[in-house]
Each structure stands twice: as structure tokens, then as C-alpha cells.
Amino acid sequence: MKCFVCALGAVLLSSASWANPSFKEVKAAWRSSDVLLLDRQGAPLQRIRVDMKTRKLDWVALPDISPAMRHALLISEDKRFYQHSGVDWSGVAAAAWGNVWNSKTRGASTITMQLAGLLDEDLKARNQGRSVWQKVGQSWSATWLEREWSKAEILEAYLNKVSFRGEIVGLSALSHTLFGKTPAGLNLTEAAIATALIRGPNASVDRVASRACKIVQDLGRQVACSSIKVDTEIAISRSKAPNPLAENNAPHFARKLIAQQKISPGSTVKTTLSLPLQQYASTVLKRHLAALAKRNVQDGALIVLDNRSGDILAWVGSAGAATSNAYDVDGVTALRQAGSTLKPFLYQLAFEKKYLTAASLLDDSPLALQTGGGLYAPQNYTKDFKGFVSVRTALGASLNVPAVRAIEMVSPNALRDRLYALGMKSLEQDGDYYGASLALGAADVRLIELTNAYRTLANAGNWSAPRWTVADAAAKPTAKLDPASSFIVADILSDRTARSRTFGLESALSTRYWSAVKTGTSKDMRDNWTVGFSRHFTVGVWVGNASGEPMWDVSGMHGAAPVWQAVLDFAQQSAPASRTPTPPKGVTSRQVRYQDDVSQNPTEATRKEWFLAGTEREVIVAETQPERNQAPGIIAPLDGSIFALDPDMPPNNQRLVFRARGVANAQWWLDGKQIGRGLQTKWFPWPGRHQLELRDAQGKIVEKVRFEVRGAVLANQFSAPVKAVKNK
Structure with a gap:
């Protein structure tokens, strides 16, 4: 029997050696659930989550984790972490003795053994817990890890891969989400809450707060558990909130880029954006x-x-x-x-x-x-x-x-x-x-x-x-x-x-x-x-x-x-001077002079103008004058026009301008009432169908048109439909 156990141990150790990766491989294989976009100079620009199954952030090194977190973890999960070689046989004995007397004791699983379960899918606990063979395999894997990895590497990998609340995996994601700070800034209370969540990720606020309070007390601090409960409630309420520390300078650009180029989780992409310009533009x-x-x-x-x-x-x-x-x-x-x-x-x-x-x-x-x-x-x-x-x-x-x-x-x-x-x-x-x-x-x-x-x-x-x-x-x-x-x-x-x-x-x-x-x-x-x-x-x-x-x-x-x-x-500001462009081939210039064909007065001022080669002209003449060559009548509005009122626009911007040509001392009549004189007059539009008449100085109708105004009426904005003008 003894030889059989030895042989079984050798086989398990051999398989564990084959299954367990090195620390460098584990770290290299880590993938954040986010995509990190950098600006053109390499500055962090935008972090956006693309993996919706778990929430993970960048791998965090052990020196970047607060001492309070490390102390709280060890006092809670593995007091003899630095003394054992993967399996804490004293803890195993204590757990076995407690099971005999049906007392409640902490499990005998060490941090190294828990890490072994995180690294190997076959060693993960099921709904009924781990089987005997899983526990044996976990122990042998832990022994291998202790032999091949340093204690610091084991602790760092564990804190990055352990699950906390709900979808949150790794201390970095937990710290950013629940506490709004990096792992380096966690204080003792926050570290105790984080550690308590390892033991019961989905436990009630009361259970987590009670556990956290005991961890703080085990570290020799006197604290009121009621205050820790308040902190726990606040932290857990944020467990599904966005990461408040995430870079958030170009969210729309990021979503479009990720969808367009199908960027995978954990990727870091250097974009063409300029962070200073992006931030300035957004602020303006x-x-x-x-x-x-x-x-x-x-x-x-x-x-x-x-x-x-x-x-x-x-x-x-x-x-x-x-x-x-x-x-x-x-x-x-x-x-x-x-x-x-x-x-x-x-x-x-x-x-x-x-x-x-x-x-x-x-x-x-x-x-x-x-x-x-x-x-x-x-x-x-x-x-x-x-x-x-x-x-x-x-x-x-x-x-x-x-x-x-x-x-x-x-x-x-x-x-x-x-x-x-x-x-x-x-x-x-x-x-x-x-x-x-x-x-x-x-x-x-x-x-x-x-x-x-x-x-x-x-x-x-x-x-x-x-x-x-x-x-x-x-x-x-x-x-x-x-x-x-x-x-x-x-x-x-x-x-x-x-x-x-x-x-x-x-x-x-x-x-x-x-x-x-x-x-x-x-x-x-x-x-x-x-x-x-x-x-x-x-x-x-x-x-x-x-x-x-x-x-x-x-x-x-x-x-x-x-x-x-x-x-x-x-x-x-950061570019060379923007000077007037040089004309390309095929562009020529001429001094142009404007006049109309009747008055000989300039239509526009004389100036230098650019032309495509072969289209040059030195004198530009207005060859027709509609108001001189057309019969007297109404220029605007046109017969049959429909105008729409917009109640959101100021009334002064919605006046209709009636225009005529060729009539001396013209009179404007709307719906049977005189409303103005001259070749041009303005009118506040009023909803309905209207008839507009242009009359000469003797009152003879020169032309008449019909038009319609549509839209809601605001009584305090518009005048009466037609305001008569007294003859003078």
C-alpha cells in the first residue's frame, strides 16, 4: 500500500508539473476585459470594456498593492503562508479535528492551494465542493508551485486571479470599482472588506461587514463594526457601477474603432488622436x-x-x-x-x-x-x-x-x-x-x-x-x-x-x-x-x-x-504658419470690372479674380435687369405659396416681406384692408388663406395673388391678422 501511495504521489506530481504554467506564462496570458486606447504620443486616452462576462483590469504587481491588503489577506486566509510549502498540515489537522466535533473552523486550503484551483480548470470546486481526488491534485499542484514559484509570485498571481463580488475578478478591478482608487491606496478597512469578499463573494452586506470587522480586529485595531458596515454598504452598492478611474476622453471614437477593427479584450492600441487637443475640444x-x-x-x-x-x-x-x-x-x-x-x-x-x-x-x-x-x-x-x-x-x-x-x-x-x-x-x-x-x-x-x-x-x-x-x-x-x-x-x-x-x-x-x-x-x-x-x-x-x-x-x-x-x-499653435496657398497650374488672374448694361454703374467693386485658364474675362456686365424688363406686378410672394410658422422662432424673424416692381406710390391690400405703401412692406404672418393685392396710386389693382400661412398661433407673439393702414 505504501508503494502504491508513493507511486500515486509521483504520478500526481508529474502531472501537476506538466499542467501548471510558469509565473511568466500566467502573467503573459492575462487579458483585461477592457481595450485601452492610447493617444498618438502614448498617453492613456480611453478605456472601454468589451468582455461582458467578467470585469478584469490590467495586471497589478505586488509592490503596487498596499501593505494593508497583504496583511488582511494573510491574517484571514493563510496565517502561515510564509512557513508552509504549499499545504498547511497544521491547518489540515485543525480542520479534521473540527469536523470530528462538528465545530465551525476555517478550511485548510492555503493561498497556494487556492491559486492551484484558479490555474487548473480540473481543480476548481463544483457545486458540491471538491472531490477527494481534486483535493489531492490541488495539494500536489500547490507543492509544485511552492517549489517553482517564489512566495511573492504566488501572492501576486492570486490577488490578480481571485474572484471577488459578482463579475469582478482581480484586485485591480475590485479596487477601482468599489473604492474608486488603485490597489496601492487601499486602507485597512477597505482591505478587510476586499478580503471578506474572497471568502463570500455573494454574501449579504451584514455577513461581509461582520467578517471585515473581525479581520480588522485580528490585526490589532480597535474599530466600531457599525462604521465598517456603512463602508461595506457603500462599496458593495458600486459593484455594478462603471470604473470611476477609467480613462474616458474619447468614448464615441473608441466604440467606433473597436467595432470597425474588431479589437479583442486586453488589447492596447495607439490611435492617431491627440489627447491635449481632444480634451481642449471637448471642454470648448x-x-x-x-x-x-x-x-x-x-x-x-x-x-x-x-x-x-x-x-x-x-x-x-x-x-x-x-x-x-x-x-x-x-x-x-x-x-x-x-x-x-x-x-x-x-x-x-x-x-x-x-x-x-x-x-x-x-x-x-x-x-x-x-x-x-x-x-x-x-x-x-x-x-x-x-x-x-x-x-x-x-x-x-x-x-x-x-x-x-x-x-x-x-x-x-x-x-x-x-x-x-x-x-x-x-x-x-x-x-x-x-x-x-x-x-x-x-x-x-x-x-x-x-x-x-x-x-x-x-x-x-x-x-x-x-x-x-x-x-x-x-x-x-x-x-x-x-x-x-x-x-x-x-x-x-x-x-x-x-x-x-x-x-x-x-x-x-x-x-x-x-x-x-x-x-x-x-x-x-x-x-x-x-x-x-x-x-x-x-x-x-x-x-x-x-x-x-x-x-x-x-x-x-x-x-x-x-x-x-x-x-x-x-x-x-503647434503647427507651422498657415500661409496663403500658391495657385496651381491652370489658374490665371485678371483684374475684373463690373457694370450693368443700362446705368453703367458697377455691380461690384473692381478686383483681382482667379480663373481657370481659358475662361478669363476682364469686364463683367449684368446683361439683364428684371425689374426694368418685366411688367409691373408682385415679385413676392408668388401665387399659391404656402408658408409655415415655427412657434419656437422669434416673431421678428418670421415676418413676410411683400415686394413689387414698376408701380409708383404702390399700395398693398390684404384681405380687403390696406396694410402698407411702397414697393416693399413687411407683415406678421397669420394662419389662414389670404388674398394680397398690389394697387397703383389711384387704387387700381395691378396684380393679386393668393397664399396660405400654416402653423400654431401664439397670441402673445403675433399681431392681429390684418392691420388696416389709414389713407393719408
Whole structure:
């Protein structure tokens, strides 16, 4: 029998030696349940959990664990840890004697034996506990571990692999989650609570607190158990809460990257993001949205791209819970209506096809287009019309009617195809589906795709996909736009004078260095955009509400532009000076002079203008004057027009402007009552169907139109339906 036991022991020892790995192998095989993202300089940027079965953090070394934790563990689980060789035979004898007398004693399993069970699936306890053979195998494995590993390695591996509360595995996860600190900072009470959870991971608060109190007392400290119970309740209440110490600078970017590249748990990935820029951008956006809160603005997003490499330098998908009720929605990838941000690509296409030049004149006067949905009558943001304007002014000042006239030349299909080729894959329908309204951005796009399209303009028409990590191969640029026409569009977008008719010379669009920028505001002020670039960076900003609610009197100028300027300024601090680009081959310049064909007065000031070679003109003449060549009558509104009121917008911004031509001392009559005189008059819209008459000085009807106003009525905002004007 003795020989049989010896032989059995030799076999078990041999199998244990074969099954048990080295300390280095165990540590190397450890995988956190998180993915850790680093910024481009290697600084921790974002930690995000991807393994939902267990919660584990990075492996923690024994010197980084507080002495209090080590003392509490040993006093509770293995007082003779440094004396035994894996099996505490004194403890075994005490446990056996207790079982004889049916008394409650601590189990005889040492820390080393427990570690053996953690390392070998075959030695783990089942619902009925360990079998005799498992206990024998556990003892032999513990003996092998003591022979091959140091005591410090055994203790370190145990504290990293032991289960605590629920899904929490390892001291690092427990310490971060329950106590909001690293293992190095655990005090005696916290260490006692952690140790008590090893013995009873799912025990009640009272059981855990009682056990923790005894551990503290066994260490020679006098303490009130009631206070430990309070600490235990607080700690256990956090067991399912997120890790409060987790790096959390780019959550939306992290989720998108992990899903896109299928990154496995425990991975550490070096991204292209810049932590200082990311933190600054997030702070600026939060601060600005807080200032806009009273205007019903909750959400915002921004992205910064490096022009040359395409590196994503900052990605703020939301300003966070402080301002938003939908902070999990990623505004960088969400579909939102583009507004006027698509106009640069419309004019670039018109230049490339040589339908227009930057000096060409377009008529900014009332326009009505027949569509499948009825009459389409675009208006400008400022609710007025400028007459004949150059394309430079039309794009810089973001005038709508000239853009609609331009898309009639280019065609909606050609513009849609160009935008799709630039990466705006959300434009799945053909151009006829969007119609002329595509010129004004009546289509949904993503901020990341729109910003990268602007980066294409910055790169002389060369497109490449954004780069997410430093390990990604740099994408080879593809020529998507003509370099010469791209240069002219960028020059217009950088021209303060060109945009001054709408935005003024000094605004949030103006920088101390060369930059090109465009704003956009969608229907009912549901979306604000500002997208633009310097020589080195492209920045896109969106402001609005994830719910789709309208903002209250917030344009792209006041919503997104201040954030765009601040973020681009910060990025430029660490970059070379952004100087005016050099014209590429195929671009020439001319001094152009404007005049109209009747008065000979200049339509716009004489200036130097850029042209594609072969399209140069030195004199630009306004060859038609609608108000002179057309019969007297009503310019606006058009017959059959339908206007919609928005109760969230200030009434002064919703006045209708009635315009006429060719009538001296004109009179305006609405629904049988006189409301104004002259070629132009303003009226507060009132819901209902109305008949408007233009009369001459003798009261004779020149023209009449019918229109309708729809929308809710706010009695304190709108005047009476028609206010009569007394004859003088």
C-alpha cells in the first residue's frame, strides 16, 4: 500500500508539473476585459470594456498593492503562508479535528492551494465542493508551485486571479470599482472588506461587514463594526457601477474603432488622436453648449483631421450628460441635414465644367421652381435678395437663390454623384430624388464624411480615407477634384470681403492666419454646421439636438462657428504658419470690372479674380435687369405659396416681406384692408388663406395673388391678422 501511495504521489506530481504554467506564462496570458486606447504620443486616452462576462483590469504587481491588503489577506486566509510549502498540515489537522466535533473552523486550503484551483480548470470546486481526488491534485499542484514559484509570485498571481463580488475578478478591478482608487491606496478597512469578499463573494452586506470587522480586529485595531458596515454598504452598492478611474476622453471614437477593427479584450492600441487637443475640444464644446442652453441647444459634435495624413486628431461625439439627454448618440457619425455646407462642391463642379467662373454674375431675385411636391421658392438666410451678384459673393455670403440657379446648370444628378464620390455614402438616392434643394443641403450627411470632403478641397482635390491608428497604413490619395477649381473655391471660402454681405468682415469665421470656412443651417434651425480648414488641419463642428428639435434663433454663425474657431486656433499653435496657398497650374488672374448694361454703374467693386485658364474675362456686365424688363406686378410672394410658422422662432424673424416692381406710390391690400405703401412692406404672418393685392396710386389693382400661412398661433407673439393702414 505504501508503494502504491508513493507511486500515486509521483504520478500526481508529474502531472501537476506538466499542467501548471510558469509565473511568466500566467502573467503573459492575462487579458483585461477592457481595450485601452492610447493617444498618438502614448498617453492613456480611453478605456472601454468589451468582455461582458467578467470585469478584469490590467495586471497589478505586488509592490503596487498596499501593505494593508497583504496583511488582511494573510491574517484571514493563510496565517502561515510564509512557513508552509504549499499545504498547511497544521491547518489540515485543525480542520479534521473540527469536523470530528462538528465545530465551525476555517478550511485548510492555503493561498497556494487556492491559486492551484484558479490555474487548473480540473481543480476548481463544483457545486458540491471538491472531490477527494481534486483535493489531492490541488495539494500536489500547490507543492509544485511552492517549489517553482517564489512566495511573492504566488501572492501576486492570486490577488490578480481571485474572484471577488459578482463579475469582478482581480484586485485591480475590485479596487477601482468599489473604492474608486488603485490597489496601492487601499486602507485597512477597505482591505478587510476586499478580503471578506474572497471568502463570500455573494454574501449579504451584514455577513461581509461582520467578517471585515473581525479581520480588522485580528490585526490589532480597535474599530466600531457599525462604521465598517456603512463602508461595506457603500462599496458593495458600486459593484455594478462603471470604473470611476477609467480613462474616458474619447468614448464615441473608441466604440467606433473597436467595432470597425474588431479589437479583442486586453488589447492596447495607439490611435492617431491627440489627447491635449481632444480634451481642449471637448471642454470648448461643453462650455459653448452650456451658454446656448437657454436657446434649446443640447447636443454638439466635432472632428479634427490632419490634412496631409488624414489622421483623426480629435473626435468629440457628444458634449456629455451635463448638457445632453442623448449623450450616447455619436454626432460625428449621425445623419443630419447638411444645409449650405454642400455649396462649395456645387460651385467647384460648375467651375470644373466651365459653366461658371468666380466672376460670373448670378441673379439673386425671387425664384419659383415647379417640383413634384409643389412650388419651390428658395429664400436667403437674411430674408432679402441682393440682385446681381458674382459667384464669389454668392458662395462667400451663402446666398440660396444663386445656388439653385447654379444647380440648374450642373444638374442634381451630377452634384449627387460628386458628393457620393467624396465619401458621402448616405446619399443613396439619385439626384432627381433631391432635386434643386440639394444645392441648399436638403440631404442627410455625416460630419466625418463632410469634414473629410472639405479636407479634399484643402488637399487640392486629393481624397483619402481618415486614419484611425498609427498602425494603419497611410492611404494613397486619389484625385477626386480638379486642383485648379479646388484652389478657387478655397480662395473664396477664405475671403472675408466675399462673405461680408451676410456675416460682416469680423466674425467667428475670421482667423489670424489663412483659413477657408463655410457655415450651414438646416430647415427650422435643426442643425448648425461650420466646416473649414487651414493649411494643416480641417475642423468640422455640428451643433443641434439629437432629438431633432429646432433650436431657438441659433445660426451656424453663433452655434458652431465659435467652437470651430477656438479648436482650429488651438491646433494651429503647434503647427507651422498657415500661409496663403500658391495657385496651381491652370489658374490665371485678371483684374475684373463690373457694370450693368443700362446705368453703367458697377455691380461690384473692381478686383483681382482667379480663373481657370481659358475662361478669363476682364469686364463683367449684368446683361439683364428684371425689374426694368418685366411688367409691373408682385415679385413676392408668388401665387399659391404656402408658408409655415415655427412657434419656437422669434416673431421678428418670421415676418413676410411683400415686394413689387414698376408701380409708383404702390399700395398693398390684404384681405380687403390696406396694410402698407411702397414697393416693399413687411407683415406678421397669420394662419389662414389670404388674398394680397398690389394697387397703383389711384387704387387700381395691378396684380393679386393668393397664399396660405400654416402653423400654431401664439397670441402673445403675433399681431392681429390684418392691420388696416389709414389713407393719408
